[in-house]
Amino acid sequence: MPTKIAALYDIHGNLAALDAVLQEVERSGVDAMVFGVDLTWGPQPRQVMERVMSLRGLIYFVRGNADREVAECHGVQQGVDAWIAEINAWCHDQLTPDQIRFLLNQKDHVTLCVDGAGRCPLCPRIAQKRRGGHPRGYALRGNRAHGCACSRVDHRLRPHAYPI
Structure with a gap:
């Protein structure tokens, strides 16, 4: 049963920030990590997904609205604004099929x-x-x-x- 948990939220495709935080998490000796909501909606969605999917240990993921919209490629037909639909499509196109499946399989809560x-x-x-x-x-x-x-x-x- 974990006693020390790192909760990392709202990565938004920022690999440099994620790497910096992960270095601190590693030094702190946590038992488990929770990644919550919105890993991909940002400038480096593929690289962020590669990094989090390569991590080992007791790790949990909670899907956010932006990850759902990216994975399902939500557009204006789903009711999002045109500029958001454009970013959703761009982020979706950056991801591999395995990364999209990973996002779709995340839980709504943990x-x-x-x-x-x-x-x-x-x-x-x-x-x-x-x-x-x-x-x-x-x-x-x-x-x-x-x-x-x-x-x-x-x-x-x-x-x-x-x-x-």
Whole structure:
């Protein structure tokens, strides 16, 4: 059961930033990583996908709206603005078929059991049921695989986050 998790969100096709963050994550000795939403919608979608797909270990992915739109090549016929449709198509064209399948197979949410995480004191909607008989392992449900179900990142992470 992981005790230290890195949550990486909104990469948006920025390989240099991703590499810099991954170096810090590696030095911090995390047990697991969660990549949340919007890996590809940006200048280097193929390279970012190559990098994240090459990572090994306990890694989870949560699909975002931009990744869904890129993978499914959403255009104006799906109701997006013309300029967004153009970027969606460009990003889609940069990706390999395997990368598109990878995006399409991501989950809409992830539930993690985190050793010692406890419950967020700010959010009563957190799942408190203990899982697997572990004395300190709580099932943590949220729309972005963090400790609580509220929408504020600071609420979800403040009790358990440490800068790296």
